[in-house]
Amino acid sequence: MGRRALRRIDPNLDLSGWLAELDDLPQPATAAAMFGREAPLEVEVGSGKGLFLRTAAAEYPHRCFLGAEVVHKYARFTAAGLARRGLTNAKVLAGDALRLFAEWLPDQSVAAVHVYFPDPWWKARHRKRRVMRESFVRDVERVLEPGGGLHFWTDVAEYFEASLEVLATCSRLVGPLPVPERAAEHEMDYRTHFERRMRRHRAAVFRSEFRKTPLPST
Numbered sequence: 001m002g003r004r005a006l007r008r009i010d011p012n013l014d015l016s017g018w019l020a021e022l023d024d025l026p027q028p029a030t031a032a033a034m035f036g037r038e039a040p041l042e043v044e045v046g047s048g049k050g051l052f053l054r055t056a057a058a059e060y061p062h063r064c065f066l067g068a069e070v071v072h073k074y075a076r077f078t079a080a081g082l083a084r085r086g087l088t089n090a091k092v093l094a095g096d097a098l099r100l101f102a103e104w105l106p107d108q109s110v111a112a113v114h115v116y117f118p119d120p121w122w123k124a125r126h127r128k129r130r131v132m133r134e135s136f137v138r139d140v141e142r143v144l145e146p147g148g149g150l151h152f153w154t155d156v157a158e159y160f161e162a163s164l165e166v167l168a169t170c171s172r173l174v175g176p177l178p179v180p181e182r183a184a185e186h187e188m189d190y191r192t193h194f195e196r197r198m199r200r201h202r203a204a205v206f207r208s209e210f211r212k213t214p215l216p217s218t
């Protein structure tokens with residue numbers, strides 16, 4: 001993904017508290033089981049180099065953040081960033097986010113799901129690899145607590161429209177709710193590395209938020 005080479009990770013840095021393999025996660029993977037505390041859990045799918053995880057974890061110390069990143073070197077890089085800052089409320093999982101949702105996350109256990117700039121898989125024959133697919137959308141709805149939110153941003157208009165369609169047909173999540181663009185005054189004032197790249201190139205960014213509402217009582 002990123003064009004710049006990743007900075008070298010200090011070999012003496014102990015990543016054990018920040019980096020996990022999917023098969024090592026407790027099952028069910030609740031905040032209490034993974035972080036040893038009862039706290040709202042937020043999950044990022046495809047955390048890349050980890051800018052969102054480190055800024056969100058520092059800003060919201062009473063929430064727990066789990067990133068899932070399938071490319072091991074990015075997961076290690078993210079874990080190193082969290083470890084250097086001593087952020088004990090965030091971890092990264094080196095593995096497939098789709099399996100995490102389908103097999104590890106219990107019903108109504110997640111306060112927010114974040115999907116920022118997922119790989120677009122441009123070619124028609126590769127589109128089935130996209131994370132914003134029917135089974136994933138159903139899992140997002142299942143794992144979200146009532147009132148919880150899905151945050152989905154992309155720079156690809158066609159992927160955005162196709163995902164809104166899947167969300168409308170396969171879930172009862174309410175949205176898309178409008179998300180205003182935040183002013184960025186500092187180099188790192190972006191939600192993710194890809195947002196920074198797109199805005200620097202003046203590329204459009206399509207942002208959406210969806211909410212799970214409580215079911216009406218009968």
Ligand SMILES: C[S@@+](CC[C@H](N)C(=O)[O-])C[C@H]1O[C@@H](n2cnc3c(N)ncnc32)[C@H](O)[C@@H]1O
Pocket residue numbers: 001045046047048049068069070071074095096097098115116117118119131192193194195
């Ligand atoms: C285009 S990058 C965006 C990274 C980051 N969200 C950002 O906005 O800077 C997409 C990332 O999702 C990861 N990814 C793709 N499919 C995944 C999956 N099934 N599970 C976990 N990570 C995945 C890729 O390895 C890549 O790091």
